[in-house]
Amino acid sequence: SQNRLLIKNGKVVNADGIEDADVFIENGVITQLGRNLIIPGGTRTIDARGRYVMPGGIDTHTHMELELMGATAVDDFYQGTKAAIAGGTTMIMDFVLPRKGESLVEAFGNWRRKADPKVCCDYALHVGVTWWSDQVKQEMTELAKNHGVNSFKMFMAYKDLYMIRDPDLYKIFEHCKELGAIAQVHAENGDIIAENTKKLLEAGITGPEGHEMSRPEDVEAEATHRACVIANQVNCPLYVVRVMSKSAGDVVAAKKAEGNVVFGEPLAASVGTDGSHYWNKCWRHAAGHVTSPPLRPDTETPGHLLDLLASDGLQVTGSDNCTFNFDQKKLGRNDFSKIPNGVNGVEDRMSVIWEKGVQSGKMDPSRFVAVTSTNAAKIFNVYPQKGCVAVGSDADLVIWNPIKSRVISAQTHHQAVDFNIFEGMECHGVPEYVIVNGRVCVDEEELKAVHGFGKFVPTPAFPPYVYDQVDAREKEKRPQGVTRGPNDEDYSPEHMNGL
Ligand code: URP
Ligand code: ZN
Ligand code: ZN
Numbered sequence: 001s002q003n004r005l006l007i008k009n010g011k012v013v014n015a016d017g018i019e020d021a022d023v024f025i026e027n028g029v030i031t032q033l034g035r036n037l038i039i040p041g042g043t044r045t046i047d048a049r050g051r052y053v054m055p056g057g058i059d060t061h062t063h064m065e066l067e068l069m070g071a072t073a074v075d076d077f078y079q080g081t082k083a084a085i086a087g088g089t090t091m092i093m094d095f096v097l098p099r100k101g102e103s104l105v106e107a108f109g110n111w112r113r114k115a116d117p118k119v120c121c122d123y124a125l126h127v128g129v130t131w132w133s134d135q136v137k138q139e140m141t142e143l144a145k146n147h148g149v150n151s152f153k154m155f156m157a158y159k160d161l162y163m164i165r166d167p168d169l170y171k172i173f174e175h176c177k178e179l180g181a182i183a184q185v186h187a188e189n190g191d192i193i194a195e196n197t198k199k200l201l202e203a204g205i206t207g208p209e210g211h212e213m214s215r216p217e218d219v220e221a222e223a224t225h226r227a228c229v230i231a232n233q234v235n236c237p238l239y240v241v242r243v244m245s246k247s248a249g250d251v252v253a254a255k256k257a258e259g260n261v262v263f264g265e266p267l268a269a270s271v272g273t274d275g276s277h278y279w280n281k282c283w284r285h286a287a288g289h290v291t292s293p294p295l296r297p298d299t300e301t302p303g304h305l306l307d308l309l310a311s312d313g314l315q316v317t318g319s320d321n322c323t324f325n326f327d328q329k330k331l332g333r334n335d336f337s338k339i340p341n342g343v344n345g346v347e348d349r350m351s352v353i354w355e356k357g358v359q360s361g362k363m364d365p366s367r368f369v370a371v372t373s374t375n376a377a378k379i380f381n382v383y384p385q386k387g388c389v390a391v392g393s394d395a396d397l398v399i400w401n402p403i404k405s406r407v408i409s410a411q412t413h414h415q416a417v418d419f420n421i422f423e424g425m426e427c428h429g430v431p432e433y434v435i436v437n438g439r440v441c442v443d444e445e446e447l448k449a450v451h452g453f454g455k456f457v458p459t460p461a462f463p464p465y466v467y468d469q470v471d472a473r474e475k476e477k478r479p480q481g482v483t484r485g486p487n488d489e490d491y492s493p494e495h496m497n498g499l
Contacts, residue, residue, distance in 0.1 A: 244266070267345060361427070
């Protein structure tokens, strides 16, 4: 029956290792794992010989049906999650983005009302904080305490729309820390981008190449560094969304090595393609790649970000799926700064990371599972419900055939959007079966996603001490027994001599 499922003979991959084991699922939950399981009659069996059985992907970053820059993203919560499942992702994390002055709690409720009836797989919500006030502070508390939100995202770019300045960032980070929440940042210097954009447009550079020129790598790395510094002042865990450049990735890895609690999320886009496309002669093609921070024009960036993912300098991958069709991208036909920002990736992220990560030999299947699923579950506090193949965990699984390959194309993808930034890319690793809460939603490569089958998954706040490593390190560095700085009386004559 639909309720019982046995997956036999596969290689079960978790972030901490691989084992030959069978998996038994009952009523949406994994109830037995190992060999010689006791299987009741009426159980469907899937033979996974030669396949990897992995936790379904968790896409940490999507914007389904988002209204942005005068357009509404065409992949909605139904089609977006259906496409996610087709590619082996069984949970998404979307962003509530309140309008200026709107109540955060109300905006959150509106997002739930959009998503709940449509989602084919489970989902969680991050909440954008795009201005600061006492009311915002209270509403963050309300969301963390009573609505299952433990992540708040701040934009350091999108001046006059979402941008938050340093003093407010400091206060918001401080409040995140108090709540046991994670602060997320879109790290780009919005003031510099605004100046550069003016200059470029005045000089007659209006095409998509102006998008990257207005916000080069340094502009991302500077903001990434600044966010790390501010978060560390208040000992707040920081999560840098969509790391797009070598130097920004290096900043995250270096700050982590120093003891900051910081996580970095490159995208399928940032490891699967590059910014040379902004110079493509076809305007639609170039505009199809416009996203912020931009893809980088050099060819080394994807490999560099993958190396950081493999070595734990970076930890998670998302898609930032935010898709606009040609007619919507055309809003910026004469001005690159008006091209709605966003690319696809929710369907192809798993394949792209597998191809560039595992097939290339940079990471093993366990690290793949870590960066596509387990680390996200841990960081956002839904582990081990999600992110692992274990007794008691939700039966969100993908049965992955590493021998088969497929070619990505907008002609065959399941997304609503009319363009695919990975067009023509051959990817090894095909999700032959995708199991969502125990239901087979990709069955021998046939998509059978169910409208509204998914549910909201609360991400509980952490106890604040979980992320206290930075404090501990700082205390170790202080001289023993010193409890205050010097007072005026502390000046000793030797030190005054030279004055
Ligand atoms: O290009 C992007 N990222 N569009 C969506 C909005 C955002 O910045 O996340
Ligand atoms: Zn084209
Ligand atoms: Zn985004």
